[in-house]
Amino acid sequence: QITLKESGPTLVKPTQTLTLTCTFSGFSLSTSGVGVGWIRQPPGKALEWLALIYWDDDKRYSPSLKSRLTITKDTSKNQVVLTMTNMDPVDTATYYCAREWYDSSGYFPVDYWGQGTLVTVSS
């Protein structure tokens, strides 16, 4: 059974750095083709990819947020960590972690999601 779960602060102040951890089970991030990423959704708005890290440490970032994001993995702990600097009230959103993967035929879309964690940015 594959599960992912996000953890981190529910409230951060403007200008602070947000650190979120995704802890997963049922698959390994050392398996060829597997990736774990972060997607956010402001209240009442659409989904937005933030960052993605693959089994081989290939990292991808949202072009518009790249300067603020860092994604890392700890394969032994089955964890992926996202940091986002200089938080602003517009970054208030539910943050999801998700599994993505590819094989020789191409990419596959996210098939497993965490439950999401609401992060509010306010002083």
Added chain:
Amino acid sequence: DIQMTQSPSTLSASVGDRVTITCRASQSISSWLAWYQQKPGKAPKLLIYKASSLESGVPSRFSGSGSGTEFTLTISSLQPDDFATYYCQQYNSYWFTFGPGTKVDIK
């Protein structure tokens, strides 16, 4: 970035209706398109991948079609459980992007 648009943004329909949602990409994405259903307070659920392949466990009333830049999601006979928001997502390019969503509500 590849930009995704969806139409309509909101759709009011009745149980039993045939519903069609359109998704367009700003450039060709071949068939690398997925559809997700999201209900309030829940994570999205994958319905369709590779434009027309039904994810395991998804009812057959859902179908997808299209290639290149224009895609459709069809619900053949809307059920009470189908009132939700639907998102398309391209996964063709180095960076994946979602559409803005289509909310299907009760007429």
